């Protein structure tokens with residue numbers, strides 16, 4: 278049988294590839310963090326419809342989502358040095374443009390790309406928060422920043438999470454194009470190795486496995502986070518509470534403070550409270 | 565005393581409120597009635613500045629606020645001395661019942677956590693829901709959510725409690741428990757401004773009833789005067805629409821429980837309800 282496919286090699290060369298995993302992760306984490314922060318700012322601009330910035334953000338998002346990431350990487354790789362050279366020229370400075378590590382160009386391009394996608398996810402999540410929730414918080418007397426921190430952010434965060442995870446998974450796969458910026462990430466390293474062994478098919482199989490496993494792990498983390506952040510599906514057990522209420526035990530010699538409820542004498546039947554106690558006991562008994 | 569004066573508000577050139585004002589004595593329960601779309605909600609929401617009125621003044625304990633030009637700090641001050649109960653409850657859905665009641669105490673009043681928790685549990689106990697403290701809103705019935713919302717509002721010691729149709733989003737069998745909670749809060753001396761389409765409840769709980777129509781106060785008086793001896797044709801028409809359509813207001817959702825029950829009838833009902841519950 279001809280030696281057309283070496284199945285064993287697919288697995289045995291994985292450790293070699295994993296030596297370049299840190300580069301892939303570095304690209305992902307750096308571009309992900311910058312993209313998230315930038316995306317958040319852009320989302321706020323879009324929610325608030327800040328004049329001028331809003332129009333700019335519209336174009337920005339449209340261009341970055343409407344052009345291939347590989348083209349964006351090329352533009353970053355060739356364009357940023359040209360831009361820096363102009364800066365040198367205008368300011369009469371003399372920075373060494375060749376000393377800029379190429380990984381920076383890749384990170385910037387990926388981060389800008391991410392920010393466009395994440396901005397849309399975050400904007401949609403913020404506008405999806407029920408206005409009634411904000412009104413409730415405002416009516417308590419919370420300041421605008423307290424409402425943002427305590428209501429909008431946590432609720433929008435849960436809504437945005439699946440979209441952000443999707444975007445992140447897209448980013449990881451996007452890093453495989455970093456070779457465009459002369460960065461040797463995992464995919465680039467694989468291509469170089471395969472170039473000398475001519476085992477291209479096996480190499481791409483190995484890469485596919487690694488990316489797939491990383492994505493699987495990320496999905497698990499996302500699902501776990503989602504579960505942690507959202508309201509549990511199961512109702513908790515009822516609390517055990519005293520059956521007689523203090524207001525009943527000691528009939529009104531002291532007027533209760535304003536702001537509390539006093540049981541009406543004629544309406545003073547245990548009703549709900551008793552039912553609560555009964556159900557609580559049942560729940561506990563069943564456990 | 566709380567004075568609300570001269571509130572006006574237009575939406576897109578359409579005048580919804582035209583110089584409406586009322587004085588509310590401490591401990592008084594004022595009910596606002598009137599046809600749908602007549603500006604009742606807008607009036608309530610203008611008082612705590614969830615809506616921005618075109619003109620209006622609010623006087624609380626001798627301090628006067630210009631509602632149309634309130635600064636940020638004044639807005640917060642006004643909201644901290646009033647509290648609101650919404651038709652849709654609006655409990656924070658990512659917080660338990662207890663956390664919902666604690667939220668204003670810790671974040672706005674800045675009470676230490678244990679004090680806030682004690683107070684919140686006391687408020688929940690008062691509305692009969694201490695056992696449900698750890699439940700999230702989605703695990704509570706509408707009636708229970710509204711009672712938690714009332715506990716949350718009362719925990720802030722508001723000078724004025726605003727209630728906008730607190731029972732009209734509830735299933736009919738849940739209306740009574742919430743009305744009872746509100747009646748108890750009134751009994752405890754809370755000052756309230758209530759919007760309701762449930763005339764039986766208004767009649768039993770209000771010390772004064774105000775009939776609003778077309779953005780103006782058309783008639784006001786004690787429940788006996790308003791329901792027993794209406795002066796204007798418009799009020800008579802409005803009230804007769806309840807009789808004509810049985811227990812329900814034509815504008816309100818058809819299944820709403822809005823009967824002309826007296827306090828007596830209410831109590832009987834509660835007793836029957838509780839007997840039924842005990843039989844469970």
Ligand SMILES: Nc1ncnc2c1ncn2[C@@H]1O[C@H](COP(=O)(O)OP(=O)(O)OP(=O)(O)O)[C@@H](O)[C@H]1O
Nearest residue numbers: 575576580598599600601602603604605606607815
């Ligand atoms: N944000 C808004 N923008 C435009 N129009 C509004 C707005 N809020 C209320 N309105 C209009 O103002 C009028 C009064 O509304 P409001 O909600 O205050 O009435 P209401 O008396 O509370 O009615 P209901 O009994 O149905 O609750 C209505 O015609 C309504 O369409």
Ligand SMILES: [Mg+2]
Nearest residue numbers: 604605606728
């Ligand atoms: Mg209304």
